[in-house]
Amino acid sequence: MNDWLTTILILLPIAGALLVWLAPLDRFWAGSIATLVSLVEVGFWILSVDRFQFGRSTLQFEQQQTWFRDLGVSYHVGQFAFSLWLVGLTTIVGAATIAYAWWVGRERARAYFGLMLFLTGAVVGVFTAQDLLVFYAFFEAMLIPLYVLIGVWGGPGRLGATLKFVVYTVAGSLLMLAAIVVYGLQQGTFDLTKMGPSSNEWLFLGFAVAFAVKAPLFPFHGWLPDAYREAPPEVAAVLSGVVSKAAAYGFLRIAVTKFPGPTHDTRVPILILATIGLVYGALLAFRAPDVRGVIAYSSLSQMGLITLGIFAVNDLGLSGAVLQMVNHGLISATLFLLAGMIERRAATGELALLGGMARGRPLLATILLTAGVMALAVPLSTAFAGEFLILAGLFQHFWVYAVIGAGAIVLAAMYTLRLISAVLHERVGPAVSDAALDLRVGELAVVVPLVALLVGLSAWPNAVSGHSFGSMPSSRISNAIVETPGGTNELAAAVPKSR
Amino acid sequence: MIHKPHIDWFALGPEDALIVAAFLLLLMAVLVPRRIRKPASALVCATGYLTAFVLSVLLADKSPHGKPIIADAIFRDRWAAVAGVLIAGCGLVAVLISYGERWRERFVSEYYALLASAGAGMIFFVAASNLMTLFLGLEWFSISLYILCAIDYDLVGSLEAGLKYLIVGAVGSATLLFGSALVYGASGQLDFDKIATAGHTHDPLLVVGLAMLIVGLAFKSSAAPFHMWTPDVYQGAPTPVTAFMSSATKVAALMVTYRVLITAFPGEEHLWTWAIAGIAIASLAVGNIAALTQRNVKRLLAYSSVSHAGFMLIPIAAANALGGRALVYYLIPYCALSLGAFAVVAARERELGTPVTLDNLAGFAWERPFYGIAMATFMFGFLGFPLTGGFVGKFYVFAAAYEHGWWWLIVVGVAGTIVSAAYYLAVVRAMFMRESAELQLMPAGGSPPRDMLLGTGVAVCLAVSVGSFFAVQPLIDVAHAAARSLPF
Numbered sequence: 001m002n003d004w005l006t007t008i009l010i011l012l013p014i015a016g017a018l019l020v021w022l023a024p025l026d027r028f029w030a031g032s033i034a035t036l037v038s039l040v041e042v043g044f045w046i047l048s049v050d051r052f053q054f055g056r057s058t059l060q061f062e063q064q065q066t067w068f069r070d071l072g073v074s075y076h077v078g079q080f081a082f083s084l085w086l087v088g089l090t091t092i093v094g095a096a097t098i099a100y101a102w103w104v105g106r107e108r109a110r111a112y113f114g115l116m117l118f119l120t121g122a123v124v125g126v127f128t129a130q131d132l133l134v135f136y137a138f139f140e141a142m143l144i145p146l147y148v149l150i151g152v153w154g155g156p157g158r159l160g161a162t163l164k165f166v167v168y169t170v171a172g173s174l175l176m177l178a179a180i181v182v183y184g185l186q187q188g189t190f191d192l193t194k195m196g197p198s199s200n201e202w203l204f205l206g207f208a209v210a211f212a213v214k215a216p217l218f219p220f221h222g223w224l225p226d227a228y229r230e231a232p233p234e235v236a237a238v239l240s241g242v243v244s245k246a247a248a249y250g251f252l253r254i255a256v257t258k259f260p261g262p263t264h265d266t267r268v269p270i271l272i273l274a275t276i277g278l279v280y281g282a283l284l285a286f287r288a289p290d291v292r293g294v295i296a297y298s299s300l301s302q303m304g305l306i307t308l309g310i311f312a313v314n315d316l317g318l319s320g321a322v323l324q325m326v327n328h329g330l331i332s333a334t335l336f337l338l339a340g341m342i343e344r345r346a347a348t349g350e351l352a353l354l355g356g357m358a359r360g361r362p363l364l365a366t367i368l369l370t371a372g373v374m375a376l377a378v379p380l381s382t383a384f385a386g387e388f389l390i391l392a393g394l395f396q397h398f399w400v401y402a403v404i405g406a407g408a409i410v411l412a413a414m415y416t417l418r419l420i421s422a423v424l425h426e427r428v429g430p431a432v433s434d435a436a437l438d439l440r441v442g443e444l445a446v447v448v449p450l451v452a453l454l455v456g457l458s459a460w461p462n463a464v465s466g467h468s469f470g471s472m473p474s475s476r477i478s479n480a481i482v483e484t485p486g487g488t489n490e491l492a493a494a495v496p497k498s499r
Numbered sequence: 500m501i502h503k504p505h506i507d508w509f510a511l512g513p514e515d516a517l518i519v520a521a522f523l524l525l526l527m528a529v530l531v532p533r534r535i536r537k538p539a540s541a542l543v544c545a546t547g548y549l550t551a552f553v554l555s556v557l558l559a560d561k562s563p564h565g566k567p568i569i570a571d572a573i574f575r576d577r578w579a580a581v582a583g584v585l586i587a588g589c590g591l592v593a594v595l596i597s598y599g600e601r602w603r604e605r606f607v608s609e610y611y612a613l614l615a616s617a618g619a620g621m622i623f624f625v626a627a628s629n630l631m632t633l634f635l636g637l638e639w640f641s642i643s644l645y646i647l648c649a650i651d652y653d654l655v656g657s658l659e660a661g662l663k664y665l666i667v668g669a670v671g672s673a674t675l676l677f678g679s680a681l682v683y684g685a686s687g688q689l690d691f692d693k694i695a696t697a698g699h700t701h702d703p704l705l706v707v708g709l710a711m712l713i714v715g716l717a718f719k720s721s722a723a724p725f726h727m728w729t730p731d732v733y734q735g736a737p738t739p740v741t742a743f744m745s746s747a748t749k750v751a752a753l754m755v756t757y758r759v760l761i762t763a764f765p766g767e768e769h770l771w772t773w774a775i776a777g778i779a780i781a782s783l784a785v786g787n788i789a790a791l792t793q794r795n796v797k798r799l800l801a802y803s804s805v806s807h808a809g810f811m812l813i814p815i816a817a818a819n820a821l822g823g824r825a826l827v828y829y830l831i832p833y834c835a836l837s838l839g840a841f842a843v844v845a846a847r848e849r850e851l852g853t854p855v856t857l858d859n860l861a862g863f864a865w866e867r868p869f870y871g872i873a874m875a876t877f878m879f880g881f882l883g884f885p886l887t888g889g890f891v892g893k894f895y896v897f898a899a900a901y902e903h904g905w906w907w908l909i910v911v912g913v914a915g916t917i918v919s920a921a922y923y924l925a926v927v928r929a930m931f932m933r934e935s936a937e938l939q940l941m942p943a944g945g946s947p948p949r950d951m952l953l954g955t956g957v958a959v960c961l962a963v964s965v966g967s968f969f970a971v972q973p974l975i976d977v978a979h980a981a982a983r984s985l986p987f
Binding site: 136185 | 824879884886890893894895897906909913916920927928931932971975979
C-alpha cells in the first residue's frame with residue numbers, strides 16, 4: 001500500500017526540473033543533467049517492469065496520502081498493467097526527446113530542459129493518478145510546460161498556435177473540472193478505486209469533451225495542425241506521442257469504466273465521429289504540403305483508431321487500443337524527431353522543396369523507411385498487430401466500422417509512402433544541398449533505440465497486448481479496469497455480450 | 500447615567516496595535532529627522548502589522564466560541580480573527596512593496612500612518628456586530644483609502660483616482676447607511692443577531708434595506724455593476740496602495756458580506772442568495788470580458804479583481820458551511836496572488852518609470868527571471884491552475900455551489916474562467932514570448948535598482964500561493980473553524 005516506486009517515477013523528473021532551473025548551469029551541463037535524469041527515470045521504469053506482477057490484475061506500486069479530508073481527496077497513485085506501458089512510453093519518449101534537444105542545443109537551456117522534465121513528470125502523474133482531483137491536477141499541469149515550450153521555442157507562428165492550443169484545452173479541461181466536482185460529491189469520494197459507476201450523461205460528456213480535445217478527436221482538432229507545426233520537433237514528438245495518449249488513457253480509465261450507461265448510449269455517435277476522424281485525418285495527411293503536416297494529421301487519424309478500439313469495449317478492442325497507444329507513441333515520436341532532423345538539413349519541411357535525400361544518406365533513408373513502414377502497419381509490424389486487434393474487436397461489435405477502419409489502413413499506406421518518396425526519392429529538391437549530411441551519431445543514438453523498440457515489439461506484440469489487463473483473458477476487463485466494490489462487471493452489464 | 504460596558508482589550512488588540520502605530524507614525528512625521536524618516540516609518544508600520552498579525556492569530560486561537568462583546572458592538576470569534584490575520588498579513592506585505600516606491604520624503608510617515616489606520620479599520624469592520632459599528636468600520640478604512648489613493652500627487656492619475664474613489668465610495672457608504680436605517684426601521688434592532696430574531700421577515704421595508712446593504716457592500720468588494728470605480732482607481736492609485744486595496748479590502752468586504760447576510764438575514768435567504776448569485780454572474784461577465792481588451796496591466800488586473808469578486812461571491816450565494824470554508828480558503832491564495840501580481844507590476848514600473856502595459860512587459864521574464872516566474876505563477880494561479888492554491892480554491896467554490904444545488908453557477912464560473920485564460924496568458928505571453936528588443940528602450944546604463952524588500956514581498960506571495968496548494972488540510976481546518984462561528 002505504501003510503495004514509493006510510482007511516486008519516484010513522478011517526482012524524479014520534477015526534482016530534476018527544479019535542479020536544472022535553480023542550479024547555475026551552462027547549456028551543456030543543463031542538457032547533460034536533464035538527459036541523465038531522464039535516463040535514470042527509464043531505469044526506474046525498467047525496475048518497475050521487473051517488479052510488476054503481471055499475473056495479478058490489481059493496482060500495484062500503490063501509495064496514498066490524505067490531501068484534504070473533508071471532501072475525501074487524497075494523493076493516491078498506483079499502476080495497472082496498462083498504465084505501466086504508458087508510463088514506459090512516457091519515460092522512453094521523454095528521454096529520447098530530451099537527449100535530442102541536448103544534441104541540437106536549445107537557447108535558454110535551463111528553462112527549456114527544466115520544462116521538458118517537468119512535462120515528463122506531469123504526464124507520468126496523469127497515467128498513475130488514482131484520485132480524480134490529482135488526475136486533473138496533473139492533466140492541467142501538462143499544459144503549462146507545453147504552453148511555454150511552444151510559445152517560446154516554437155516557429156514563427158507560435159503565438160497564434162499557443163493561443164488556439166490553450167483556449168481549446170482550457171475549455172475542455174474546465175468542463176472536466178465541473179464534471180469532477182459534481183461526480184465526486186455525488187460519490188462522496190474522489191478516489192477512482194472507490195468511485196462507483198454513474199449514469200449521468202452530462203458528467204460523461206464533460207469528461208469526454210476534455211479528452212476529445214486533448215487527443216484530439218475529429219471535431220475538436222482545430223488546434224492540432226498549428227501546434228504540431230510550430231512546436232520544436234521534440235516538443236511535437238512529446239505532444240503527439242505521449243500527451244495525446246493521456247487523453248486516450250482518460251477515456252479508458254474514467255469515461256468508459258465509470259460511465260458504462262452513457263458509454264453505451266453515446267457509443268454510436270462517438271464511434272461514427274472516430275471513424276470520420278480516422279478517414280478524414282488520413283485524407284488530410286495525404287494532402288498535407290509538409291512533413292510535419294503529414295505526421296500531425298496521421299496522428300489525428302491514429303487517435304481516431306485508438307478511440308474506436310476503446311469504444312468497441314471488448315477484450316480485443318481494449319488490448320488493441322493499449323498496444324496501439326504504445327505503437328503510435330513510439331512511431332509518431334520517431335517521425336517527429338526525424339522531421340526535425342530533415343528540417344535541420346533542408347531548413348524547410350515543405351515536401352515540394354525536398355526530395356532525393358536517400359542518395360548519399362543511407363542511414364537517414366533506412367531509419368525513415370523503417371519508421372514509415374511501421375507507421376503504415378505493414379503485416380508483421382507491431383502497428384499491424386494493434387490495428388488488427390482493434391479491427392477484430394470492432395468487427396465483433398459491428399462489422400461496418402471494421403471495414404471502414406481497414407480501408408483507412410490503405411490510406412495510411414498512401415500518405416506514408418507519399419511522405420517517404422517525397423523526402424527520400426524523386427529528384428533532388430531545391431532545398432536539399434549536397435552538403436546536407438547523413439544522420440550523425442548523436443541523432444542515431446536517439447532514433448535507433450526507438451526504432452529498435454518498435455522492431456522488438458513487432459516480434460513480440462503480446463508483451464504489451466497480452467500483459468495489459470492481467471493474465472486471465474476471459475475476465476481481463478472486469479478485473480483490471482472495473483474495480484467496483486462489489487466486483488461486478490459494469491461493462492458486461494452495460495454492453496450485452498450477445499454481439 | 501450611561502452604563503459603561505466591560506471592555507475586552509484583548510479582542511481589540513489587533514486594532515489597538517495598528518492605531519498605536521498610526522499615532523506614532525504621525526508623531527514621527529514631525530519629530531524624526533528626515534534622513535531616517537523613511538526606514539523608521541516603514542519599520543514602525545511593519546511592527547504594527549506584525550503585532551496585529553500575531554494578536555489576531557492568538558485571538559483566533561483563544562476564541563473558540565464566538566460571542567458579541569463590548570455592549571454587543573463587535574464579535575469576538577474566529578471568523579473575525581481569521582479575517583484579521585489575512586488583513587494584517589496583506590498589510591505586512593504591502594509595507595514591503597511600498598518601501599521602494601519613490602515617494603516624496605515629505606509625506607512618507609503619513610503614508611504609513613494611513614496604511615496602518617486602514618488596516619485597523621478593516622479589522623474592526625470585519626468584527627462588526629451591529630449596523631452602527633459596521634458603518635463606522637466602513638468609513639474608517641474607506642477614508643484612509645481615499646487619501647492613500649490620492650497621496651502621490653506627482654503621479655499622473657493619483658489625485659483623479661482618489662477623487663473618483665471618494666465620490667463613488669461615498670455613494671456606496673450612503674447607500675449602506677440608508678439601508679441600515681431602513682432595516683432598523685423595519686426591525687427596531689441594530690444588532691445582527693437580533694435583526695434575525697425580530698421576526699419581521701418579508702417586511703418590504705426590511706427587504707429594501709437588505710438590498711441597499713448588499714449594494715453598499717458590493718461597492719467595497721468591487722462587484723459588478725458597482726465596480727465602475729475599480730479600473731480607474733486601481734490604475735491611478737500608487738501601485739502599493741492598489742496592491743493593498745485589491746487584497747485586504749476584498750477580504751474585509753466579502754467576509755463582512757457573508758457575516759451580515761448569514762447572521763442578520765437568515766429569513767430572507769431565498770432572496771439574497773439569488774441577488775448575490777446575480778451580482779456574481781454580472782461580475783464574472785463584466786470583469787472577464789472587459790479585461791480582454793486592456794493593455795495597461797494595472798487596469799487588466801483591476802478587471803480581473805472584479806471577476807474574482809464575482810467568483811468569491813459564488814460561495815456566499817451558496818449560503819452553506821462549505822461555502823464559508825471555500826470563501827476563507829480561497830481568500831488566502833487570492834490575497835497572495837493579488838499582492839504578488841501588483842508587486843511585480845511595481846517592480847517593472849520602477850524600472851521603466853512609466854505605466855506598465857502588456858507591450859512594455861516584453862522580455863521581462865528573461866531579464867528578471869525571478870519576477871517573471873513569480874508573475875507567471877500568479878497568472879496561472881488566478882486562472883486556477885495546479886501548483887497554486889487557486890486550483891484548490893476554485894474546486895472548493897464549485898463544490899459549495901454544487902452542495903447548494905446550483906450546478907449552473909458552476910457552469911457560469913467555468914465559462915468565466917475560460918474567457919479569463921485569454922488575458923492572464925496574455926501577460927505570460929508578453930513576458931516570456933516577446934523579446935525586449937522590440938521595446939527599443941533607451942539604454943540608461945547600469946542594472947535596474949535592487950529592491951530586496953520588494954523581492955521578499957514577492958517571495959512571500961509566491962510561497963503562500965504555492966504552499967496553499969500543498970498544505971490544504973491545515974488551511975481548511977482554519978477555514979472550518981472560522982466558518983463555524985457563523986450560524987449556517
